[in-house]
Amino acid sequence: MTRVDPEVAALFDSVFSDWHATRPAPGPDLVLDRELWAVLDDLGLTALAAGAGADVWTVAELLRTAARYAVPLPLVEHDALAGLLARRAGLDLGEGIRTIARPDIAGTDPAVPWASQVDRVLVLATSPTPAVDSWFLTDLPVSDCGLEPRNDSAGQPRDRLRIEPTGDGTRVSxxxxxxxxxxxxxxxxxxxxxxxxxxxxxxxxxxxxxxxxxxxxxxxxxxxxxxxxxxxxxxxxxxxxxxxxxxxxxxxxxxxxxxxxxxxxxxxxxxxxxxxxxxxxxxxxxxxxxxxxxxxxxxxxxxxxxxxxxxxxxxxxxxxxxxxxxxxxxxxxxxxxxxx
Known part of the structure; x- marks a missing residue:
């Protein structure tokens, strides 16, 4: 039995199948499709996990449908992770396409998904000074970070990101x-x-x-x-x-x-x-x-x-x-x- 409204699932499939039918021939490295992102954004499909009353099954259905069509978008990073984290922490992230990073104590994350092709990065980091529950969320423009573009073996952007650890941001548990x-x-x-x-x-x-x-x-x-x-x-x-x-x-x-x-x-x-x-x-x-x-x-x-x-x-x-x-x-x- 499906846990998702069939009409909602059909909408997901229709949007991605229409895109797939007219997409350009894929190259060895993936490029974020901002036109498709704008379509999803207009439909409210880029903030399913971030919204009130978020349903994990609907989010999962969207992600699975996107994966079936090999859609080059950071839906997991932007919504299912960054959007959900922000909602739970009471943050209003505002505009822009986001990814997520979890740097080490020195401020480096060696493989941030889509970092070189998005606008902002939501950073989940520990404080440079060890303390109980010393985790912080910080929303940064990618331009404020040190960036070394890289791709994984599937052609997906997995960029090395360097962030100056400050301990600033919204404390989370x-x-x-x-x-x-x-x-x-x-x-x-x-x-x-x-x-x-x-x-x-x-x-x-x-x-x-x-x-x-x-x-x-x-x-x-x-x-x-x-x-x-x-x-x-x-x-x-x-x-x-x-x-x-x-x-x-x-x-x-x-x-x-x-x-x-x-x-x-x-x-x-x-x-x-x-x-x-x-x-x-x-x-x-x-x-x-x-x-x-x-x-x-x-x-x-x-x-x-x-x-x-x-x-x-x-x-x-x-x-x-x-x-x-x-x-x-x-x-x-x-x-x-x-x-x-």
Whole structure:
């Protein structure tokens, strides 16, 4: 059963499919599409998480739809993270497209998403002088920061940012800083599951339409197994991610439990780490060499997934966290994983 109004979901799909039908041929490096951003902004879709009564399922649906169409926009950073942080901290961010940064004690964040192509950056940093709950939010123009443009292996901007640590800004609790990191990890899983869905659809179309030796590729048992295995793994990733989203939906209410949220996110990210390798490998096997070319849309989906699964915690980190959760339980592994 869908948790999002079907008409809202249809709106998301319509906006991105219209853009996808007329977009220019993608290059090796992604460029923020400000015209598309303006369309989303006019529709109120760039502030879903920042608005009052924000619904995590609607935000997730928007992010998944954007990922299915490989949309080059910082929706996660601007709204699902910066917008939500600002709302929780009581900040009014004003105009401009934002990203988020979490620099180290020296003021450096080595890989800030979209920093070189946005207007402002919301910085979550600790005070240079250690103190209890010494976390601060500061909204800065990107022009006030030291910037070294970089791109990751998927062509996404991941820029090195240098910020002078001052300890100024709006103080926030260490709990909110922890929640931010967990939400960021979960939003990457949400994006990845959207891309995984698109990959499965692409594989099904390819093996149905492409013929070899006088029959569709789907008629070859080995090919069918590759697609079926990929589809099963993608469904597993979505189930684990939706479970974590269910916990995230309760965080704005009374009795929010960050330990329970961390358990759910750790499981979702660990599952994604295992699943993504299978789906990406099988999809490229099904498509052959054509799927690796810049002109083919498959690589525009598989490459970001391999980046996202290692942002806000690498695959190994989340695997180890799940192992720690299981090892620390007195009631056995299933009770630990189910939060019982």
């Amino acid at each position: 260490s709990g909110l800083a922890r929640e931010f990191y967990l939400r960021a990890a979960l939003m990457r899983a949400v994006q990845a599951t959207g891309a995984l869905d698109a990959i499965i659809d692409m594989c099904v179309r390819h093996v149905t339409e492409r013929r070899q030796f006088g029959r569709p590729l789907a008629r070859f048992q080995a090919v069918g197994h590759l697609v079926a295995d990929a589809a099963a793994e993608a469904a597993l990733a979505r189930i684990a991610t939706d479970s974590a989203l269910g916990v995230a939906a309760s965080l704005d209410g009374p009795g929010a439990d960050l330990d329970d949220f961390e358990r759910a996110v750790a499981i979702a990210r660990s599952v994604l780490g295992a699943v993504s390798g299978v789906v990406v490998r099988n999809a490229h096997q099904v498509h052959g060499a054509i799927g690796t070319t810049l002109e083919h849309p498959l690589q525009g989906l598989t490459r970001p997934i391999l980046v996202w699964r290692n942002e806000f915690g690498a695959v190994r980190d989340w695997d180890l966290r799940v192992a720690e959760i299981v090892a620390g339980s007195k009631d056995g592994p299933w009770a630990a994983l189910l939060g019982q």
